Amino acid sequence: MMDRRTLLTGGLAALAASALPGALLAAPAKPRVIRFGVSSAGVGNPPRSGTGTLDVVQAHRYLEQEFAADGIAVKWMFFKGQGPATNEAMSNGQIDFVSQGALPSIIGRAAGLDTRVVYISGARGNSYVGVPADSTIKSVKELRGKRVAFNKGTAGHLSAIRILDLHGLTERDVRVINLEPGAALAAFQSGDLDAIFGGLNLLNLRNKGVLRLIFDTRHTPVATAPGHVLVRQPFAEQYPDVTRRVVTSLVRAARWSSDDANRDALFSLWSQFGSTSKAMYQEEYAGVAMRDRLTPLADPFILARQREAIADAYRFKLIRRTIDPAQWLDTHYLDAALKELKLEHYWSRFDAQGRRLT
Numbered sequence: 001m002m003d004r005r006t007l008l009t010g011g012l013a014a015l016a017a018s019a020l021p022g023a024l025l026a027a028p029a030k031p032r033v034i035r036f037g038v039s040s041a042g043v044g045n046p047p048r049s050g051t052g053t054l055d056v057v058q059a060h061r062y063l064e065q066e067f068a069a070d071g072i073a074v075k076w077m078f079f080k081g082q083g084p085a086t087n088e089a090m091s092n093g094q095i096d097f098v099s100q101g102a103l104p105s106i107i108g109r110a111a112g113l114d115t116r117v118v119y120i121s122g123a124r125g126n127s128y129v130g131v132p133a134d135s136t137i138k139s140v141k142e143l144r145g146k147r148v149a150f151n152k153g154t155a156g157h158l159s160a161i162r163i164l165d166l167h168g169l170t171e172r173d174v175r176v177i178n179l180e181p182g183a184a185l186a187a188f189q190s191g192d193l194d195a196i197f198g199g200l201n202l203l204n205l206r207n208k209g210v211l212r213l214i215f216d217t218r219h220t221p222v223a224t225a226p227g228h229v230l231v232r233q234p235f236a237e238q239y240p241d242v243t244r245r246v247v248t249s250l251v252r253a254a255r256w257s258s259d260d261a262n263r264d265a266l267f268s269l270w271s272q273f274g275s276t277s278k279a280m281y282q283e284e285y286a287g288v289a290m291r292d293r294l295t296p297l298a299d300p301f302i303l304a305r306q307r308e309a310i311a312d313a314y315r316f317k318l319i320r321r322t323i324d325p326a327q328w329l330d331t332h333y334l335d336a337a338l339k340e341l342k343l344e345h346y347w348s349r350f351d352a353q354g355r356r357l358t
Contacts, residue, residue: 031239033073034063034246037095039086039104039154041182042078044273051200051270052122052227053254053294054099059269060256062249072242080180084153087113096235097246101125101155102309103318105228109328110319115230116330117306118243119250120296122227124354126218126284127159128202130211131195132188140167140215146194149177149184153318155227156181158309160197161316163215171316203280226302236330248337251296255343258291266290295347298331304352 043050048058057063063074077095079085083104089095090113099121100108109115131137137146140163150160161171179187181198188196189210196202196211205211229250236243257266267281285293306325314322338344349357 030070030072030242033075035075035077035095037077037086037089037098039079039082039100041080047078050274053257054121055270056253056257057250062253066245066249082151082154090232097229097231099229101227103155103158103313104153105230106310106313107319109323110321114233116233117228117328118231118247118330118333119229120226120298120302121229124293126216128213129195129197129215130202130213133210133212143195144173147175147177148195149179149187149193150197151180152178156197162312200276200284204275226305244333244336247333251337251341254294254296257294260290263290291347297347297349298329299349300352301350301354
């Protein structure tokens with residue numbers, strides 16, 4: 001039974017609330033700031049994503065221009081701790097949108113984060129495995145018992161164990177050293193690792209003659225995993241039109257980036273900061289249509305990779321419970337953007353195995 005103090009406090013609160021004008025009780029129609037998290041330390045000063053559609057969004061100020069007339073600021077927040085750090089920030093309500101790889105997105109959702117995937121930021125990001133140039137190791141199968149590095153809880157973690165699985169190995173069959181990308185590169189160059197898993201950044205070491213590639217996913221598209229842009233669902237529910245406009249701005253950037261006429265300008269933009277040269281991007285994207293790599297569509301290929309990534313995360317005991325991708329993916333903002341920009345048929349769709357659909 002409630003005491004008199006509880007009843008009095010509750011009554012006063014109710015009276016105070018009823019006295020407030022309706023305008024004050026209602027949630028604001030727009031936020032003062034949109035906080036966009038990026039699961040990397042970034043490159044340059046001020047930091048930028050350095051690659052992908054998101055770098056174009058930043059460099060060309062698509063979001064800032066979209067919301068300037070509304071007086072809504074855009075705050076970019078970079079996290080050296082990558083996916084685990086952005087998940088913590090999302091759980092604390094410190095960011096509204098986040099760009100993440102597949103695994104941290106899945107871990108966050110499985111742990112109860114109320115997020116929705118609203119944009120596909122990378123359809124076929126490649127992964128590489130490298131060994132010292134003078135190593136006798138010639139294949140991933142030979143990594144059993146060897147010292148390898150990747151950053152646990154990140155997209156690179158899932159990619160690494162899937163590559164091991166393709167070659168009949170598990171995470172327990174190798175000696176994993178959990179390192180952030182920068183620390184992993186330093187450890188590799190100092191001779192403390194027998195192999196390193198990574199992305200395009202490994203090509204720089206190869207070009208210096210200190211690393212030899214033994215595997216990549218360029219010819220194994222089913223081994224890739226998409227990147228995501230997620231929204232914190234309470235934000236989306238409170239500001240649905242703002243969320244739609246954010247996604248539309250991302251699609252605008254994807255359209256510009258996907259135009260092969262902008263290929264050279266795009267590679268120049270990406271190579272402005274960091275150690276990844278324009279020539280390395282040209283190699284990475286050789287023979288590939290930009291619109292096929294930078295498509296934002298949640299087509300059967302992307303849906304299959306997402307389902308597979310969730311299943312693998314559960315199979316490899318990276319999450320304790322599985323999740324339903326159909327309830328997690330929200331495409332209605334993307335569908336509205338494609339219709340508004342008349343881009344419904346601009347990007348090709350691919351089947352689950354990566355074959356183009358007519």
